[in-house]
Amino acid sequence: MKDRVYQVGEGMPKPDAATKVTGVERFAADWYGSDLLWAGVKRAGVAHALIRAIDCQAARQVAGVVAVLTAADVVGSNRQGVLRKDQPVLADDRVRHCGDALALVVAESKAALAAALALISTDLEILPAVFDPEEALQPQAPILHADHPQGNALFHACHVTGVGEDGFADCAEIVEAEFELPRQAHAFLETENGRAIAHADGSLEIVVSTQTPFRDRFEVAEAIGIEARRIRIVAPFCGGAFGGKDGITVQSLLALAALHCPGRAIKMSWSREESFLAGSKRHPARLYYKLGAGGDGRLQALSARIYYDTGPYDHLGGAAATLGLEHAGGPYRIPHSRLEVWAVYTNNPLSGAFRGFGVPQVAAAIESMMDILAERLQLSPLQIRTRNALVRGDRCPAGVTRHGSIGLADCLQKVAAHPLWRQRSAWKEAAGPFTRRGTGLACVWHGMGYGPVVPDSATAGIELTEQGVFRVLGGVVDMGQGNGATYLQIAGDILCQCPGSLELVLPDTARTFPSGSSSASRTTYTFGNALIGATEALKERLLARAADILMAGDRAEMALVPGGIRHLPSGREVPLTLFGGMLQPAERSATNHFRAAVSREMAGCEANLRIHGFPHAIFSFAVHLASVEVDELTGRVTVVKYLTVSDCGCIINPVLFAGQQEGGVVQGLGYALSEELRCASGRMHNADFTTYIIPTAVDVPEIDTIAVTLPERSGPYGMKGAGEIGIDGPAPAVANAVADACGHRLTIFPLTAERVLRALSAGGNR
C-alpha cells in the first residue's frame, strides 16, 4: 500500500489505521509521565442547590494528597462556554445539576485520590428544581441563571415565512402530532481525559481528547485567568467524540491543577460513570407539529414548536436549536411556515453538541408527519416526498433560497428502483409467525459549517522537510472520521506522492494553525479547501525551484513524481530527499487560509438566529430506507436491512465515506430503538454501559450505502459534508417502518419493545 500513489476518489487505507491496529497510536488517554499525579473531581449529586460550604479539611489530611481546590482557588472568570459563558469550572455559589464539579483533588495515587474525594463534605441548601423544559418557561419556575435576562429561556426564536399559519386555510388535509426525542449519550469509548504540565517557564501544556484545541485555549485562559499564549493544547486522535468533546471537559480543571502543582505531570481521566454524569448529551426535545397540504399532495403550511432541553448550561444549546429550526420542515418546498424554537435551562444533565446537532430530533418529527399526511392523502411515502422535494432555486421551509447542489431527486429515484423498496409488499406478506414486517423511508438534509456570522475558516500548512517528506499541518482534529487521512490524500494527489512521502502533524496550538472545530460536517470541506491552496502554492514553488536547479527552460517542463521532481524533456530527476535539503525552510513551506462562503440571504430572520448560525449555504441530502420486523409477542423491533442513498457531493475516499454513513446509521438506530438516558429528578438511572443500551455487532442490519456523486462546485473536488447526515435518518425511517408493519404510529422515541408492545396491545390485532 505504501507504494500506491495517492489519488482522490480512491478508497485508500488511512495511515493512522496501521498505528491504531498495532496499539502504538497514542491517544490522550495513553499519556502518563514519570512522577505522575492524578486529579479528580467531587461532584454535586444533587440537581439544584445553594452551596453553603465545602469542607476539604479531611481530604487534605489524606496521605498523598497534594492539593484540594475549590472555586475560591480559581483566579479567572471561572466560566466556560462558547456563546454564553455560563458554566463554572468549579461551582461557586450554586449547583445546577448533579454533575456539577464542586472540588478538585490532586494526589500521588489513584487510591489517595479516591480516599480524599470520599472525605469532602458539602453543606448544600437544596433548591426547588425544574426538569421539564415547558415547565421551566412558566413564570413560577425556579430560575437557574439569575443573570440571564430571558430567565430559563436560554434561546428563543420564532421565524415566519409566507403567510405563516394562515397557510393552513387553503389545505385539503392537515395533520397534527407531538413527538418526544430522548437524551442520547455519545458513548465514545475513550472517556474525557487529559494530561497537563505547568512548565518552569510558566507555560502550560495540556494533552487532551478534544475536538476544539484552538477554542479550548482561549476558554481555559479566560476561565482560570492566565494568558492564552501561555497555554499549549495538544490534540491527539480522539477515541471517539461525536460532538461530546466539542468544548471544555477536563481542560480547565487540569490547567487549574497544574498551576497549583508546577512541574508535575497531572492526569485526569473520567470513569465511564463520570462521563455519563458530567459529559454532555444530545438535547432531549419535545416537538409539536402541524402540517398541511393541498389535495394534490403539495405541502402548503407547517407549524412547529420545538423545545430543546439544554440542561444547566448553554453549551451550544442555542446553536443546536437554531439548526433544528432551519431543518424543521425537511428538504421540501413549504411556502408558509411558522417555526418556533426554544433551548431551555433545566436542572437535568448537561446537553451539548452531538453528531446531527439538533437535526435528528426535527427529522424524526417531520419525516413521521410526512408519512401520516401521505396516508391521509392516499399517497405512497415515496410519492409525497418526490412531489415536494427541494430543487435548486427553491426556498426551503425556513424561507431561504437553496442554490447549492441538490441531489435529492436522484436519491429518491435510486430508492424507487431499489429492490428493498420495489419488493416491500411481497416481503411484508412473507412475514413469519408472530412477526410483522414493514418498510419505512426518511428524506434528510444537513447544513454544513458554522453559518453566516462565525467565520468558518481554516489555515492549512504544508512543508517539504529537509529529509524530503511532505508534512501536512492539520489544524482540525480527527476523532475517527478520517479527515486526517483525507488531508494526506488530497495533498498526495496534488503532489503525486505515495503515503510514505507524506506525514500528518496533528492539531497542536504550538505547531499547527487555527482551523476551527472538528464538527458541523465541515472538517474536510473547509480544511480541504485551505489545503488545496497551500499545496498548489508549494507545488508551484517547488517546481520553479527545481527548474532552476536542473537548469530547465521553465517550470512547465517539470513534474512531481513519487519521491522526486522530473524534468520531462530530459527525464532527469531530483529526488525529494536531496531537494529538501537544498531549500531554505521558508521556500519549502506554504500556508493558505480559506473561509467558507455563506448565505447572504436575510430571509426576514432575527439577528439572534444569524448569530446562532442561520442560515446555511450548503446542504447534503439523503434518503434512508429501513426494513423492520416487529415481534408480536415482545414488541421487539429488528432492523433487517437498511439502505442509504446520499448526496454528499463527489467522494474523496469511498471507504471512509461508507464508514461515516454506516457508523452514523448504527448510532442512529441506537437512537431510534434503545438509547435513552432515563432521568428522574435530574438523576440518571442508566448511566453505565450495562444499562445504557448501544448496539452490539449482533444488533445491526446489513447496510447498503449508495452515493449520488453530484459535484458541489464550492467543495474540494466537489465534495460536501458527510459526517452527520447518516444519523439524521434512522429514527424516522424506523418509526415509519414500524408504523407500516403494525399500523400504529409511535411518536415517543426510542421505539423500545415495551412501547411497541403497548401500542400493539392497545390497538389489538390487525
Place this chain on the structure above:
Amino acid sequence: MKLPFVVNGHEVELTVAADRRAVDVLREDLALTGTKEGCGTGECGACTILVDGEPRLSCLTLAGRLAGTQVTTIEGMAPGPEALHPLQQAFVDKGAVQCGFCTPGMVITAGEFLARRPRADRQEMAEAISGNLCRCTGYGKILDAMEEGRAPAATLNPCLPAPAGPFAGTFVSTSSVAGRPVYSPKSLSELWAISAENPKAQLIAGGTDLLVWLRNRRIDPPGLIDLGNIDGLRGISESSDAVRVGALTSHAQLLDHPCTNEFFPVLRKALLSLGSPHIRRMGTIGGNIVTASPAGDSLPPLYVLGAEVELSSAAGSRRLPIAGFILGPGTTALAAGEILSAIILPRPPAGLVHHYEKVGLRNALACSVASLAAVLEVNADSVVTSARMAWGSVGPTVERIAAVEAALIGSTLNRETLEKLIPLVRNAIAPIDDVRASGEYRRMVAGNLLLRLLHSDWCCFPDAAQEFSGEEDR
C-alpha cells in the same frame, strides 16, 4: 506481591498489589497502552488481552491471576516491528478502523476467534465480537476485515509470543503495593483454613460481577479469596443418571462440553444468551447461581432440569435442590464457611422438547427482562404428558407456576391451549419495575412467551404448525 509472567514473549516480574486490575498493571506499570479501558465493567471489550491464548477482559481480571501466565497484548500480535498480522492488515485495508479505540480489543478478540474458527460465517463472526463495542463503524467493515483477514489456522495464531527484541514496556509503577490481600488457595483444605482465618474475606470465582461491585463500592471486603486455583472445583463428570459440573466451570467450558448439547439443550440455549463471549469465558456456573439474581440466565434451565447444588465446607458436604438453595434476590442457603462446589444435573429422558427464550434489550450483553425455560414431553398426538416451566426476571426468584404446568399436562399443544394459559401466568407473577422494563411489560411478555412454544427451535409438531397457518389465514 511478586508477579512473574510473560508478556508478548518477554519475562517480567513486577511487585504489585494483588488486588489491582490487570489492565492497570499493563498500562501503568508496563506502559503497554495499546490495551484500552472503555468502561471498567466488562461491557466494552476494549481491554481484551490473551492470557495463555484465551481472551480475557483485563478490567475484570485481578493482577494476581496473571502470575505464571503467557500474556499477549495488541503490541505482541504483529509478527514484527514493520509487519502486520494478516488480520491487522485486513482491518487497515477494509476501513475497519475509525477512531481506533476499540480496535486493539477487537483485533485480539477477532484474531483468537479466527485462529480457532477460520471458516466461520459472518453471523458467527458477529457473535464472536459481540462483547466488543464499537461506536464508530457500525461493525460492517469490521466483519469485512474478518472475512478478508482469515487465513489458514497455522498462520493465524496470535498466541505466539512476539519475536524477541527490545522490550517496549517500561517500569513506571504508579501505585502503592499495599492493597487488599488476595488469597489463592490451591486446594479445598487450604481454602477451609484461609476462610476460617478470614471469615469476612470475599470469595471470588470468575470475577465478572465481583470486580464490578468492588468498583462501584457495593461491597468493600477486607480481603479476597480467589478460588481460581482449586482444581477440585473444576471439571464435568458424567455418570449413568447425572452430570456433575464443578462450580468453577466457566459457561464457555460448559457450552463446549458435548453433554450439554446432548442432554441439556435448554441450558445450552440459555448460556449462549448469557453476557458476551468474554463473559461466558470468564464467568462461572457456580458464580451465576450464588449471585442468585432473578435475571441469572442459567437459573430457569437449572430449575426445569431439576438441578441440585452441592455445598461443601470443612465439615463435609450436602445437597439441595436449586429451588431450595436460592431464597431471594442475592440470598442463598449457603451457611458460613460453606461454598457451592458443584451442580448435579439429572439426565433427562430422551425425546423431550427443550425450549428457552430470553427477552433482553439487545442481542448480546443483555440482562434478561423476562425469560422462559421449558422442558416438555409431548406424545405423537401432540398431547403434553409432562411439563416443567420456569420464568426468569419476573419475580424475586425464578418462578415455576404449578397451575400452568398442571393445566398444560394432558392438553394438546396448540395455540388455543397456550392462549388459555396466558392469563394464568400473568396472574401468578408480580414482577417489579426497574430501569430495563416495567413490571407490566414483564407480566405481558411472560404470558406471551408461551406462544413461542409453537415455534420453538427444539420442537416440530406437524399438527401445531398446521393450526398456526390456519390462524394466519383467518
